[in-house]
Amino acid sequence: MLKINSDRLWQSLMDMAKVGATAKGGVRRLALTEADTAGRALFETWCRDAGLTLSVDRVGNLFARRAGRSEDAAPVASGSHLDTQPEGGRFDGVYGVLSALEVIRTLNDAGIETERPLEIVVWTNEEGARFTPAMLGSAAFTGAMALHSALESRDAAGTSVAEALRASGYAGERAVPGTVFDAYFEAHIEQGPVLEESGVPVGVVTGGQAIRWLDVRVTGQAAHAGTTPMQYRKDALFAAADMAGELESIVVDFFPQGLATIGEWQIPNASRNTIAGDVAFTVDLRHPHDSAIADMETEVRARFGSVATRRGVSVEISQHWVSPATPFDLACVDAVQRAVDALDYPNQRIISGAGHDAIHLAKYCPTAMVFIPCVGGLSHNEAEDALPTDVARGADVLLHAMLERAAAV
Structure with missing residues (x-):
């Protein structure tokens, strides 16, 4: 049975890992920075060597097309992202891009044509580490986010996506929203421990769980740390700490599927000898079911409000981003x-x-994913790793799933 060239795929992964490499063996390629642009340029070189035609859309998504016998037919697409976390790993996202490229190379080697065209996609700013929201490029492509909103998103330094696209040379002309694919397949490391713990090398992904990002702001009263008795304080930090404890307690009621994380925590105008009058933090909620995650948010609002009342502070909670639970296409x-x-x-x-x-693609065209294990379930970390045998097996599965879909009109 036809299989990909495992050595070539692994070498491509290791070569891409040199672009933006960190001292601890990880990768830093924030979206549309010089490192990300260099990674894209390397990928483009490989695509041209494989005889692919390149194009870029207005939000910087990069497409590499292999012609099919029926050029007017909607393409079968596959891909992921090349941008990383600030201290990211060598496989998150890039595995999906390069396994799709290896599918094309394997078909070229075997002299196999497909009825439908094939396209590899590199999505812009999937990580959300530089611009928010995450998955910005695919959101714009599918119409889930207006193009002007995507282009106006700014990083911490105030640079907009539109400005970064121009600076990087990836302000393309291809239309957004984009032309609907016949199907989209994405290979990815699991980013968790389930497959490794089960001793299983391939995960057949049936869908994605619901995600809600909340922004929380706690406002108390700044005061002198040495002259204000404890009973008179309106300490925003201690109140926020209580809220963090409540959040962990809430998740117990939704065990084992509910998840909650505080990923960012800020004290504006912090000073060593000043009581915190203002604290901002983020909450990430996840659950496979929409009704359950709605209940989680309701509980967060109620318990955080109770803490605020008890401590004499105020709390504001707003939704930053919501992604409903998404089943993948059964076919x-x-x-x-x-x-x-x-x-x-x-x-x-x-x-x-x-x-x-x-x-995002699942709401736009028939979609499915292929997972492989990552060592220790570790991701978004410089130590992120995957076994070469698992890398090859996932790409083999991607090859035959795409070939089946692309062979029939």
């Missing part, structure tokens, strides 16, 4: 299942815990 999931069964690779059905570009 595409079945195509992945048939591929992994034909290859006789151990596998299991799994729900994606992380957000991916495929979540």
Whole structure:
């Protein structure tokens, strides 16, 4: 049975990992920075070598097309992202891009044509580490986010996406929203421990769980640390700390599927000898079911409000981003299942815990994902790793799922 060139795929991953490499073995390629642009340029070189045609849309999404026998047919697409976290790993996102490229290379080597064209996509700013929201490029492509809103998003230094696109040379002309694909498949590391703990090398992903990002601001009263008795204080930090404890307690009621994280914490105008009068932090809620995550948010608002009342402070909670639970297309999931069964690779059905570009695509065209384990379940970390055998197996599954879909009009 046809399989990808595992050595070539691994070498491509290691070569891309040199672009923006960090001292601890990770990668830093924030979206549309010089490092990200260099990574895209390397990918473009490989695509031209494979005979692919390149184009860029107005939000910087990069497309590499392999012609099919029916050029007017909607393409079968695959891809992910090349941008990383500030201290990211070598496989998150890039595995999906380069496994799709390896699919094309393998078909070229075997002299196989497809009825439908194939396209590889590099989505802009998937991580959300430089611009918000995450998955910005695929959101604009699918119409989930207005193009002008995406272009106006700014990083911490005040640079807009539009300005970064011009500076990087990726302000393209291809229309946004984009032309609908016949289907979209995305290969990715799991970014969690389930597959590794189960001893299973391939996950057949059935959908993505619901995600809600909340912005929380606690306002008390700044005062002198040495002259204000404890009973008279309106300490925003101690109140926020109580709220953090309440958040952890809330998740217990939604065990084992509910998840909650405080990823950012700020004390504006902080001073060592001043009581914090203002604290801002983020809350990330996740659950496979929309009704449950709505209940989680309701509980957060109620308990944080109670803490604020008890401590004499005020709290404001706003939704920053909401992604509903998203089932993948049954036909595409079945195509992945048939591929992994034909290859006789151990596998299991799994729900994606992380957000991916495929979540946006699933609301736009038939979509499915292929997961492989990552060592220790570790991701968004410089120590992120994957085994070469798992890397190859996931790409083999991607190859046959795409080939099945692209062979039929």
